[in-house]
Amino acid sequence: MGRPDAAETARLTDAVNRVLPALERFLRYEGEDRAARDRDTWRAALDVALPRTGVGTDAMLDMLARWVIPYGLRNGAPGFAGWITTSPTTGPAVSAFAAAIAGSQRWWVQPFNHLETVALGWLAELLGIPASWQGTFTSGGSAANLVALGAARQHAFERLGVDPSRDGLPAQQRWRVYASSEVHHVVTRAAAVVGLGRRSVAMLDVDDIGRLRPAALERALRDDRAKGIHPVAIVATAGTVNTGAIDPIREIADIADEHGVWLHVDGAYGLFGRLDERVAPLYEGLERAGSIAVDPHKWLAVPLGCGATYVRDRAVMGRAFTLEPAEYLEGAASTGPLQSPFDEFGDLFHDFNLEQSAQSRGVTVWAALAEMGSEGMRERVRRHDDFARHLADRVRADDRLELLAPPTLSITCFRYRGDVRDEAALDTLNNDIARALRAETPFVPSTTRVRGHLAIRPCYVNPRTTLAEVDGLANAVRHIGDRLASRAMTPAE
Numbered sequence: 263m264g265r266p267d268a269a270e271t272a273r274l275t276d277a278v279n280r281v282l283p284a285l286e287r288f289l290r291y292e293g294e295d296r297a298a299r300d301r302d303t304w305r306a307a308l309d310v311a312l313p314r315t316g317v318g319t320d321a322m323l324d325m326l327a328r329w330v331i332p333y334g335l336r337n338g339a340p341g342f343a344g345w346i347t348t349s350p351t352t353g354p355a356v357s358a359f360a361a362a363i364a365g366s367q368r369w370w371v372q373p374f375n376h377l378e379t380v381a382l383g384w385l386a387e388l389l390g391i392p393a394s395w396q397g398t399f400t401s402g403g404s405a406a407n408l409v410a411l412g413a414a415r416q417h418a419f420e421r422l423g424v425d426p427s428r429d430g431l432p433a434q435q436r437w438r439v440y441a442s443s444e445v446h447h448v449v450t451r452a453a454a455v456v457g458l459g460r461r462s463v464a465m466l467d468v469d470d471i472g473r474l475r476p477a478a479l480e481r482a483l484r485d486d487r488a489k490g491i492h493p494v495a496i497v498a499t500a501g502t503v504n505t506g507a508i509d510p511i512r513e514i515a516d517i518a519d520e521h522g523v524w525l526h527v528d529g530a531y532g533l534f535g536r537l538d539e540r541v542a543p544l545y546e547g548l549e550r551a552g553s554i555a556v557d558p559h560k561w562l563a564v565p566l567g568c569g570a571t572y573v574r575d576r577a578v579m580g581r582a583f584t585l586e587p588a589e590y591l592e593g594a595a596s597t598g599p600l601q602s603p604f605d606e607f608g609d610l611f612h613d614f615n616l617e618q619s620a621q622s623r624g625v626t627v628w629a630a631l632a633e634m635g636s637e638g639m640r641e642r643v644r645r646h647d648d649f650a651r652h653l654a655d656r657v658r659a660d661d662r663l664e665l666l667a668p669p670t671l672s673i674t675c676f677r678y679r680g681d682v683r684d685e686a687a688l689d690t691l692n693n694d695i696a697r698a699l700r701a702e703t704p705f706v707p708s709t710t711r712v713r714g715h716l717a718i719r720p721c722y723v724n725p726r727t728t729l730a731e732v733d734g735l736a737n738a739v740r741h742i743g744d745r746l747a748s749r750a751m752t753p754a755e
């Protein structure tokens with residue numbers, strides 16, 4: 263029986279069933295994480311030469327089930343609070359699988375294309391972004407910030423009579439992007455990629471809890487203007503990755519308006535915080551921005567590879583990112599509606615983005631919101647913000663622990679203090695505690711620095727986490743801290 267190709271193109275149920283038990287087992291996060299301990303074994307199984315004759319579908323899937331899935335990344339385990347990404351919930355994960363099968367290009371009028379538009383609309387409504395803004399899905403926060411900065415760049419240089427997407431940046435002009443010292447490094451990289459340069463990003467002063475100081479922004483803009491330096495964008499962060507601090511958006515928007523500068527809000531992590539009415543006022547003024555970035559693959563827990571950018575001025579975004587007309591593209595949006603000999607093109611995203619061919623990401627956002635509704639998501643955000651507050655209360659109540667930054671959203675920064683007074687010793691001790699947590703307990707935060715001090719930093723975005731893991735972390739830091747501190751004070755034999 264001749265198959266037309268060496269790759270299987272059907273037998274989906276068989277193939278899925280072959281790996282499903284391994285996936286189900288993985289998702290229970292039982293037993294210890296053996297990825298590190300068994301590294302030599304699984305590497306030996308995978309580090310083989312390119313086969314000339316493939317092993318076939320079944321043998322390949324068996325390898326996947328045996329050597330790959332069991333050793334996968336356990337950042338979805340209930341006690342994992344190290345990063346602002348988690349592993350996806352079931353529904354969005356399955357929707358991504360469905361899109362891989364049935365929606366492998368987001369062109370023409372079909373549901374996987376249409377759901378990009380539906381999901382962008384839902385997400386905008388959920389987060390209070392005006393419906394008239396142009397949205398686009400991206401591969402994540404890195405690309406979302408890059409697209410926003412590309413639009414800001416277009417706007418800023420058109421004001422000088424230059425079309426930067428056509429002609430590049432004018433050699434004789436100097437320019438600047440303004441952000442706080444807590445800005446995410448993907449923003450500085452985006453400045454590099456769009457040709458502004460990493461050094462064009464001014465890293466301005468922050469206050470005690472990591473918020474941009476408006477006075478520092480005002481001063482920098484005035485000083486630069488006097489020197490003929492052209493302002494390209496102000497980047498406000500709505501939820502820094504270190505502490506979850508939210509820059510004062512309304513005050514920054516006032517300054518942006520006064521100076522006629524594009525305001526971009528990086529809310530990759532924290533924009534969902536707007537759903538918690540206790541912190542919602544901190545987002546006032548958001549609709550006065552020129553662009554906003556948000557990452558559904560963080561708090562919304564859709565599969566990795568899903569960010570979004572919204573831009574107020576659709577036309578400027580289009581001038582920055584449109585593709586040139588090409589016959590094989592059946593036209594281009596810039597020359598009028600795209601014509602296809604086969605069908606209507608549907609909603610076009612490749613004129614507002616970095617990608618031409620791309621998977622449907624909207625289907626995963628649609629799946630998450632269709633499943634939970636806005637109230638389900640609000641409940642998640644409030645629960646996680648509560649976790650951070652509960653942990654902060656536990657830290658305040660324990661005289662051997664110290665709170666380093668009060669939570670704004672779902673991040674708490676604290677450290678073990680005990681009787682140790684030496685700052686360098688405290689840094690070492692807390693670093694050792696973080697290592698011991700990962701080696702000995704299911705509670706895995708990350709570390710960061712707050713005003714120079716090493717902090718233990720859990721970030722709660724994981725839908726599987728319960729209060730038991732939050733208390734578990736507080737208890738474990740206390741116990742491990744006591745143990746390591748007493749050992750450090752015992753003279754070596």
Ligand SMILES: *Cc1c(COP(=O)(O)O)cnc(C)c1O
Pocket residue numbers: 346401402403404405407446448499501502503528529530531532557569
């Ligand atoms: C996560 C994050 C980014 C980077 O996004 P990726 O999806 O990791 O590329 C940028 N800015 C902020 C504020 C973030 O939280």
